[in-house]
Amino acid sequence: MRTLKVALLGCGVVGTEVARIMTTDAADLAARIGAPVELAGVAVRRANRPRPGIPDHLITTDAAELVKRGDIDVVIEVIGGIEPARSLILSAFDNGASVVSANKALLAADGAALHGAAAKAGVDLYYEAAVAGAIPLIRPLRESLAGDKVNRVLGIVNGTTNFILDKMDSTGAGYSEALEEATALGYAEADPTADVEGFDAAAKAAILAGIAFHSRVTAENVFREGITEVTAADIASAKAMNSVVKLLAICERSTAADGTESVTARVHPAMIPLTHPLANVRGAYNAVFVEADAAGQLMFYGPGAGGAPTASAVLGDLVAVCRNKLGGATGPGESAYAQLTVNPMDDVVTRYHVSLDVADKAGVLAQVATVFAEHGVSIDTVRQQGREGDASLVVVTHRATDAALSATVSELRTLDNVRGVASIMRVEGE
Ligand SMILES: NC(=O)C1=CN([C@@H]2O[C@H](COP(=O)(O)OP(=O)(O)OC[C@H]3O[C@@H](n4cnc5c(N)ncnc54)[C@H](O)[C@@H]3O)[C@@H](O)[C@H]2O)C=CC1
Numbered sequence: 001m002r003t004l005k006v007a008l009l010g011c012g013v014v015g016t017e018v019a020r021i022m023t024t025d026a027a028d029l030a031a032r033i034g035a036p037v038e039l040a041g042v043a044v045r046r047a048n049r050p051r052p053g054i055p056d057h058l059i060t061t062d063a064a065e066l067v068k069r070g071d072i073d074v075v076i077e078v079i080g081g082i083e084p085a086r087s088l089i090l091s092a093f094d095n096g097a098s099v100v101s102a103n104k105a106l107l108a109a110d111g112a113a114l115h116g117a118a119a120k121a122g123v124d125l126y127y128e129a130a131v132a133g134a135i136p137l138i139r140p141l142r143e144s145l146a147g148d149k150v151n152r153v154l155g156i157v158n159g160t161t162n163f164i165l166d167k168m169d170s171t172g173a174g175y176s177e178a179l180e181e182a183t184a185l186g187y188a189e190a191d192p193t194a195d196v197e198g199f200d201a202a203a204k205a206a207i208l209a210g211i212a213f214h215s216r217v218t219a220e221n222v223f224r225e226g227i228t229e230v231t232a233a234d235i236a237s238a239k240a241m242n243s244v245v246k247l248l249a250i251c252e253r254s255t256a257a258d259g260t261e262s263v264t265a266r267v268h269p270a271m272i273p274l275t276h277p278l279a280n281v282r283g284a285y286n287a288v289f290v291e292a293d294a295a296g297q298l299m300f301y302g303p304g305a306g307g308a309p310t311a312s313a314v315l316g317d318l319v320a321v322c323r324n325k326l327g328g329a330t331g332p333g334e335s336a337y338a339q340l341t342v343n344p345m346d347d348v349v350t351r352y353h354v355s356l357d358v359a360d361k362a363g364v365l366a367q368v369a370t371v372f373a374e375h376g377v378s379i380d381t382v383r384q385q386g387r388e389g390d391a392s393l394v395v396v397t398h399r400a401t402d403a404a405l406s407a408t409v410s411e412l413r414t415l416d417n418v419r420g421v422a423s424i425m426r427v428e429g430e
Pocket residue numbers: 009010011012013014015043044045046061063077078079080081084102103104105129130133186187188189190304305306307310
């Protein structure tokens with residue numbers, strides 16, 4: 001029976017756990033695959049770090065050489081970032097290896113080219129770990145739901161930001177303190193700007209939208225707002241409305257009057273009611289709803305970040321691609337036949353929570369309400385609190401387009417009685 005050889009690129013939070021499980025569970029993995037899998041090389045940036053459980057002779061600082069060695073069946077890429085990860089993956093394909101990657105940034109930027117290269121080489125490209133960590137989501141969308149029509153994918157896909165918002169909401173922790181803890185726990189990206197500015201979630205949204213809608217969606221097509229502007233006042237305001245603030249990724253299909261279908265993909269903080277299942281997703285957990293024509297609503301929930309949970313998804317892919325190799329087959333590749341257009345954020349329809357600092361005098365409320373009405377944005381509720389000549393006015397709207405809301409806010413900013421727009425947050429889940 002031939003042994004399948006695996007090259008591991010990157011031995012950080014995720015790579016360390018992948019190597020550990022491959023070693024400790026070698027016999028079970030071999031039985032499930034139908035052949036032994038051997039860790040044949042581990043590419044690292046710094047060779048002199050202690051790496052318990054990994055024999056020294058396997059360590060190399062030359063990842064490019066490792067993937068070109070000629071005897072590697074599967075390359076596991078857990079370095080992250082665009083380069084050198086992209087070149088290493090392409091080189092792995094050229095050398096006949098299948099690739100398992102956790103790299104959402106790369107897949108969302110260049111997934112089509114990578115899929116093309118894998119197909120040309122007759123090998124697999126699997127990346128379950130790239131979206132929502134341990135939660136099986138890519139494979140259910142790509143395989144289990146391949147016979148259905150997915151209309152909406154909505155959820156929490158970034159563990160770090162969910163951890164931070166949860167800490168701020170439940171313990172009153174400060175933003176920086178919560179981010180430091182998330183980083184220490186191995187949830188954050190190498191540069192946590194990717195998490196807190198929403199780039200990581202946007203990359204995941206692009207991958208999900210592409211697979212769900214059988215179209216090409218890149219990170220650039222995804223509207224993105226992170227959590228850096230979310231204030232303690234926003235969180236308090238959400239609480240006052242029996243809601244909570246979450247960073248959501250929302251990918252939706254819509255159909256125009258003439259039957260033309262298109263999609264939108266967005267990532268932004270939103271207020272959701274405490275009664276919504278997403279409100280109870282705590283810590284670094286993720287949860288994603290998928291709505292499909294025949295299946296109805298499905299919910300996927302579990303650990304979205306961290307070394308071991310992410311390694312679980314990587315190992316699942318490793319087993320799958322090894323089975324394919326032994327069977328002389330490949331798994332499903334890219335499916336982008338529908339080629340749906342991705343519409344801009346202006347076209348998105350949702351509800352809004354707008355917090356204004358206004359002069360506390362008669363007629364201001366009516367003036368503000370008129371501006372909303374003139375732009376066709378209907379008001380659901382208004383809450384006003386006075387404080388020494390100034391007042392805070394919180395308006396929650398009914399559903400309106402993002403374009404209409406933006407125009408409303410632009411005009412409000414020009415009013416003398418509006419001293420400032422303290423925050424604008426979308427309201428979802430009702
Ligand atoms: N940490 C998590 O919870 C999750 C991470 N991911 C993804 O998994 C990948 C890895 O993430 P982490 O392990 O958290 O990052 P990490 O920063 O802990 O590990 C990456 C490792 O790659 C090494 N490296 C960098 N350049 C290299 C090179 N040229 N050759 C060899 N090694 C090199 C670094 O020294 C580092 O040890 C990223 O794409 C990340 O987005 C995906 C899901 C969850």
